Amino acid sequence: MDNVRVQTKELSFSTKGNGEIIDLTDKIQNALHEAKFKDGIVTCFVVGSTSGITTIEYEPGLLQDLPNLMEKLIPVNDDYKHNATWGDGNGFSHLRHSLIGASLTIPFEKGHLLLGTWQQVVFLEFDNTQRQRTVILQFMGV
Amino acid sequence: MDNVRVQTKELSFSTKGNGEIIDLTDKIQNALHEAKFKDGIVTCFVVGSTSGITTIEYEPGLLQDLPNLMEKLIPVNDDYKHNATWGDGNGFSHLRHSLIGASLTIPFEKGHLLLGTWQQVVFLEFDNTQRQRTVILQFMGV
Amino acid sequence: MDNVRVQTKELSFSTKGNGEIIDLTDKIQNALHEAKFKDGIVTCFVVGSTSGITTIEYEPGLLQDLPNLMEKLIPVNDDYKHNATWGDGNGFSHLRHSLIGASLTIPFEKGHLLLGTWQQVVFLEFDNTQRQRTVILQFMGV
Numbered sequence: 001m002d003n004v005r006v007q008t009k010e011l012s013f014s015t016k017g018n019g020e021i022i023d024l025t026d027k028i029q030n031a032l033h034e035a036k037f038k039d040g041i042v043t044c045f046v047v048g049s050t051s052g053i054t055t056i057e058y059e060p061g062l063l064q065d066l067p068n069l070m071e072k073l074i075p076v077n078d079d080y081k082h083n084a085t086w087g088d089g090n091g092f093s094h095l096r097h098s099l100i101g102a103s104l105t106i107p108f109e110k111g112h113l114l115l116g117t118w119q120q121v122v123f124l125e126f127d128n129t130q131r132q133r134t135v136i137l138q139f140m141g142v
Numbered sequence: 143m144d145n146v147r148v149q150t151k152e153l154s155f156s157t158k159g160n161g162e163i164i165d166l167t168d169k170i171q172n173a174l175h176e177a178k179f180k181d182g183i184v185t186c187f188v189v190g191s192t193s194g195i196t197t198i199e200y201e202p203g204l205l206q207d208l209p210n211l212m213e214k215l216i217p218v219n220d221d222y223k224h225n226a227t228w229g230d231g232n233g234f235s236h237l238r239h240s241l242i243g244a245s246l247t248i249p250f251e252k253g254h255l256l257l258g259t260w261q262q263v264v265f266l267e268f269d270n271t272q273r274q275r276t277v278i279l280q281f282m283g284v
Numbered sequence: 285m286d287n288v289r290v291q292t293k294e295l296s297f298s299t300k301g302n303g304e305i306i307d308l309t310d311k312i313q314n315a316l317h318e319a320k321f322k323d324g325i326v327t328c329f330v331v332g333s334t335s336g337i338t339t340i341e342y343e344p345g346l347l348q349d350l351p352n353l354m355e356k357l358i359p360v361n362d363d364y365k366h367n368a369t370w371g372d373g374n375g376f377s378h379l380r381h382s383l384i385g386a387s388l389t390i391p392f393e394k395g396h397l398l399l400g401t402w403q404q405v406v407f408l409e410f411d412n413t414q415r416q417r418t419v420i421l422q423f424m425g426v
Contacts (some may be wrong), residue, residue: 086345091349211383261332
């Protein structure tokens with residue numbers, strides 16, 4: 001059996017801000033192929049504290065429903081103390097980040113991510129302006 | 143020291159739908175014993191986008207409280223665009239999935255999951271019908 | 285290339301209860317240095333079912349905003365069936381745990397956690413009394 005090894009990659013991309021949802025599935029699968037792993041995990045980690053990562057069925061209805069849910073649970077306009085500290089008005093972005101979380105771990109086998117057919121990996125831009133973003137993909141396995 | 147290795151297993155089971163909560167703790171611990179790992183992690187990953195995985199104290203009160211919370215935060219009946227797309231009426235299931243998340247990573251030592259005494263691993267069926275489900279258990283360690 | 289190895293550590297600390305938020309970033313980074321890993325992941329796992337772990341910008345405004353959000357989504361005082369079972373009045377603590385989650389996986393490279401500058405790892409005490417807490421840090425990598 002081959003030895004387990006580690007390889008760290010970065011996905012870098014620009015976002016438009018304001019609730020944009022970006023499907024990362026193909027990029028992660030491609031990075032897995034390039035790194036030539038068969039069995040193991042990829043840790044997907046968003047760098048920074050105003051975005052998030054999760055899985056969803058990437059279809060137009062849910063691309064409206066998820067931002068609507070975020071606005072219902074954590075509205076853009078509310079009395080956030082963070083806004084008083086920094087004046088950048090993105091307290092809601094930070095709270096959405098802490099709720100959804102920074103890390104997602106996906107197992108793979110025979111070189112394929114073990115996702116469902118209608119289960120895509122998505123980056124959630126919670127910030128209120130366009131941003132340059134980095135997602136760490138760290139592969140560990142054989 | 144032994145070499146780190148990887149082993150992928152699947153848990154397959156039927157659910158009744160509608161908020162069912164299934165305790166997977168013993169099945170995961172048994173799979174760990176069978177796979178003969180001592181120290182490492184198990185990545186638990188729900189395949190599909192209308193269920194979730196988390197930890198909870200598995201007692202009758204919370205088995206009512208958690209579905210009640212989900213209904214409060216993401217009601218079954220609301221104006222979800224997903225429902226207009228597919229007509230299957232499970233927009234709420236998808237949103238609950240994205241909120242709770244698809245992956246949980248549990249460390250183990252000397253062959254035992256490092257859970258608290260009153261901390262169980264639970265599969266959350268968010269869909270509105272009975273389903274056949276798969277949870278990936280991928281062990282990595284020595 | 286060095287062989288991948290596993291090392292399990294514990295952080296133990298006391299909390300004051302009632303929504304306390306504790307920055308664990310330096311402790312995790314120090315444990316990483318002591319364990320002499322270069323590239324890999326650290327699985328951070330809260331033992332027990334009334335606390336949580338996530339990342340946030342650790343600044344005074346958000347240290348008020350996050351507890352306020354938790355109180356809005358899952359109020360301390362509500363009709364939780366858990367409270368009828370145990371009489372300890374911490375049903376809300378359990379639900380916050382299940383929502384935020386027990387595990388966080390952070391990749392590291394060249395001995396440094398791959399966090400953003402304003403992204404700290406925080407332990408969230410959801411219980412209503414002071415507690416003695418354990419967070420598992422399990423390092424895997426080279």
